[in-house]
Amino acid sequence: MKDLSGARTGFARAGTPMKHHFDQPPEGFRILPGRLDRPAQEALLADIRAVVEAAPPYRPQMPRTGKPFSVRMTNCGALGWVSDRAGYRYQSVHPETGRPWPPMPQALMDLWRAVANFPHPPEACLVNLYDADAKLGLHRDEDEDEFAAPVVSVSLGDTCLFRLGGLARADRTRSLRLSSGDVVVLGGAARLAYHGVDRIYPGTSTLLPGGGRINLTLRRVTPAP
Numbered sequence: 639m640k641d642l643s644g645a646r647t648g649f650a651r652a653g654t655p656m657k658h659h660f661d662q663p664p665e666g667f668r669i670l671p672g673r674l675d676r677p678a679q680e681a682l683l684a685d686i687r688a689v690v691e692a693a694p695p696y697r698p699q700m701p702r703t704g705k706p707f708s709v710r711m712t713n714c715g716a717l718g719w720v721s722d723r724a725g726y727r728y729q730s731v732h733p734e735t736g737r738p739w740p741p742m743p744q745a746l747m748d749l750w751r752a753v754a755n756f757p758h759p760p761e762a763c764l765v766n767l768y769d770a771d772a773k774l775g776l777h778r779d780e781d782e783d784e785f786a787a788p789v790v791s792v793s794l795g796d797t798c799l800f801r802l803g804g805l806a807r808a809d810r811t812r813s814l815r816l817s818s819g820d821v822v823v824l825g826g827a828a829r830l831a832y833h834g835v836d837r838i839y840p841g842t843s844t845l846l847p848g849g850g851r852i853n854l855t856l857r858r859v860t861p862a863p
């Protein structure tokens with residue numbers, strides 16, 4: 639499996655304008671293009687189909703306003719990230735079925751062990767389901783109590799335009815394309831970097847029969863022992 643780790647590779651691949659060529663993303667940002675080959679993507683997709691069957695995707699709402707997300711979500715692992723009028727939080731049960739989240743597939747535990755460089759397992763895997771029109775606004779992953787652990791994110795299906803900013807919302811951002819099988823690690827100084835998904839490019843992958851994109855985000859939530 640190719641591991642073209644390194645921000646410069648990732649950004650060159652994304653076609654960053656030359657005038658920004660020497661700007662570096664926050665330390666600790668890594669993109670592993672094609673970290674999962676097609677058979678690994680298919681196997682992981684089968685795992686996620688089982689997750690989605692046990693824990694049906696739902697449309698979260700923005701805190702306070704109740705405005706619905708364009709992305710549908712579910713989770714696997716001991717804890718799941720949810721959002722509704724009451725706010726953002728982690729909880730151990732699905733907000734609609736009241737049942738515990740399905741366990742995290744072994745392939746995701748293995749991936750974390752291989753790339754996270756953190757001695758304790760992830761506790762939550764947020765499953766984001768994007769159709770052709772879905773986007774995710776610029777945000778930080780900051781609802782966890784353990785920022786020493788990275789966020790590890792897997793892309794499946796159609797390519798997206800991912801935006802990475804800095805540690806402040808107003809910091810300059812960079813855009814890069816994430817394709818099926820790419821893995822992104824937000825660790826170190828990049829752990830709390832702003833990021834979001836600006837658009838999906840329909841028809842860029844044959845992995846999902848109906849098109850769209852799935853993103854899996856692995857996180858450690860509670861303080862490591």
Ligand code: SIN
Binds near residue numbers: 800833853
């Ligand atoms: C997220 O920030 O939760 C998802 C990012 C992505 O879909 O790549």
Ligand code: FE2
Binds near residue numbers: 778
């Ligand atoms: Fe995020």
